[in-house]
Amino acid sequence: MTGYQPHPWHLVEPSPWPLVGGSAAFTLTVGLVMWFHYNSISLMILGLVMIVATMIQWWRDVIREATFQGCHTSYVLSGLRRGMVLFIVSEVFFFLAFFWAFFHSSLAPTVELGVTWPPVGVHPLNAFAVPLLNTAVLLSSGVTVTWAHHALMEGKRTEAIQSLAITVMLGLYFTGLQAWEYYEAPFTIADSVYGSTFFVATGFHGLHVIIGSTFLMVCLGRQVFYHYTSSHHFGFEAAAWYWHFVDVVWLFLYVCIYWWGS
């Protein structure tokens, strides 16, 4: 990116990562089939290692292009913003499907469920115990991530690191509480459509919390290593958008599935 460039776009260099990522996805898929059919996990583990290697190296290259080569001009950033918005919209519809399944099953419970919701024999979790604490934890993390953003915009390096670290810790605390709640739950994923909708919806949300926490941890590392400036920190903004999205999904899960559904 040295020298004069008569246009604002980023023309990417040849990269092996799309091919490597595709091969990793293929290996992981066949690995899952091998696990399901032959109870052998070696190919699945290999596929997972390949996926992780792709993620690390591909995103490392994106950081190189952004922070070290200066390829992310305002035009490029505009494309990245739109891409992230579309990605989050697709995630909204992903969760919409699970809420659809939940309401489909709970608004008109079938005879097999005892024509009641929660179904006969299923004892749901108390919405005003750990789930309420989880709500408070996630809402607080939404506050601290906004604090981090303002600290970043005002060039307050130490404050940004501290607030981002608190956000990550709150995310990990949430994951720990959810894991404990799953362990303690008196029903399983196999306990009628209640268990299925509950664990699929909250489980995918938990997966998204883990992904969001990882994203924020990467942002924390980049902030420690001076990658962000007060005006150029889209990686952090994307993580914050994603975190708010995860937060909002939790509010819907809490109100619909934990509270109304019990």
Next chain:
Amino acid sequence: MFYKFNNISGRIGAASQQAAFRPEGILPLTQAEAPPLIFGSPVKPAGEEAVAPRGKPAMVRNKVPEMQQVMQRPGNLLFVKRGGLDAVLYRGTMGLVVVGVAYACFGLFQAMMPKKSED
């Protein structure tokens, strides 16, 4: 306040935020170094001590300028730009790709031809 280098006057002047962060369209500079700035009193350049509170030395050194030089050097493709470790990681990953895809194809081939049971 945002600043931008003015090609015509050769000075740094006020600019809008948008203009300050749009490097595209700037013509190549004729002079390699910025004109000397004149201050009323000696000015200490902002170093790392400026970002660490109360004059304590920064715990982490800012390596971004060095990395910018390394990554903007012409030569290798981006994914092996840093040399040694990059090349090892890249070759290791490509090795995994060959092994993984071959193993997956072999597994699929095996699954396509189930053995007939004896009974």
